[in-house]
Amino acid sequence: MSKDIYDVIGIGIGPFNLGLAALLDEVPDVKSLFLEKKSEFNWHPGMLIDGTTLQVPFFADLVSMADVRSKYSFLNYLQEHNRLYHFYFLEKFHIPRKEYNHYCRWVSEQLEQCRFGMEVERVVPSGLGDGSQGYEITVWNDALHTAERFYTRRLVMGIGSVPAVPRHFSAHLGNSVFHSSQYLEKKEISKGARSVTVIGSGQSAAEVFLDVAKEQESHGFTLHWYTRSKGFFPMEYSKLGLEYFSPDYTDFFYSLSQEMKDSLLRDQALLYKGISAETIADIYDYLYERSIGSDYPPISMQAMTEITGIETSGSSYELRGDHLVKEESFTQETDIVILGTGYKTAIPSFLSDMKEELVCDEAGRFKITKDYRLETYLDGDNEIFIQNGEMHTHGVGAPDLGLGAHRNAVIINQLAGREVYPVRTKNVFQTFGVEKRSPVGI
Structure with a gap:
């Protein structure tokens, strides 16, 4: 019996993988599936306190920073819910956290490739029957109370972080x-x-x-x-400070030695760990x-x-x-x-059988390429991409919603083997490294 083979399977459906699914919905030649153990999309339900807002502008929705024309944008969500004038008169960039959650649920309900109540239990390398290599994924289907197997050429891990206690x-x-x-x-x-x-x-x-x-x-x-x-x-929120949450700073940070990266992150707590001035x-x-x-x-x-x-x-x-x-x-x-002690990255249990195939640094963290692939000892093009697990390699922007669409554009272009979504190279006014200038007169 032939296997149903996906080009990519996303594990976990938080905002980053949901954004990836939404952007891939416009790429019919990439066959995708996204699996989530929860029964429905619900973003940090324990912290949907009345009056709380996102700490990033509404443009940091699932898709807009890669494609403002997408039907899955927050502005289109407002239009579909007859809330454009309400939002227009609200005159706020930072939307209620409850509304962001409702917007994400609205997107998830439109995407057939997003399947909930599906807990990934095991991932192992596997031949796909056509001479290529990929992965076999064992999944517990909570509705049917049975295990299922799926096959894919590539993976995207978007499982997020876990509470740090x-x-x-x-x-x-x-x-x-x-x-x-x-x-x-x-x-x-x-x-x-x-x-x-x-x-x-x-x-x-x-x-x-x-x-x-x-x-x-x-x-x-x-x-x-x-x-x-x-x-x-307060968390740093000046306009030039916000430029640290840009593809430009990510590129700069990635070029540094790991020792320098770790040192910088220790000194940058108020870029991402402080309190908003409004809350204070x-x-x-x-x-x-x-x-x-x-x-x-x-x-x-x-x-x-x-x-x-x-x-x-x-x-x-x-x-x-x-x-x-x-x-x-x-x-x-x-x-x-x-x-209120924050969150930490954890190596998921479903990768237990693949520990020897994954390349880690001296601190036991994944080694990750500039384009968000885990370094592995596997042969072939069966990449594993990671979402929000790369702060130690890519910097403070890893968990930031405003960079999610950019990262997804980078991943999608690799999945499709062509430029589906343009990746801009100059997005800020400042220079993070040493600016290279041509000699005068040349």
């Missing part, structure tokens, strides 16, 4: 100690607490803190916010209103502080902390701990 909190995870990615799911538990603690310094921690603070007004618990960072600082202003304005008449709420915010341990204390917890500047230790009792 400090080791000393791992054993305590549950209803009372949880990551911010589960916040809305477990928000009600916090209302009955005597004390709630938020840990972390980024946007998620700030949004959770503000939402919990508003609940604190009605329910009376004490609220603490700790971060190791030197302060509750919202927090300050809220606390100001709460303190009118010198009626200060039982809320504390403490930077320069690392929570180094946690122990069960009856029905609550005792946190151990260190002030990193004063070098003083302290303890804090709390009922609820919310970890």
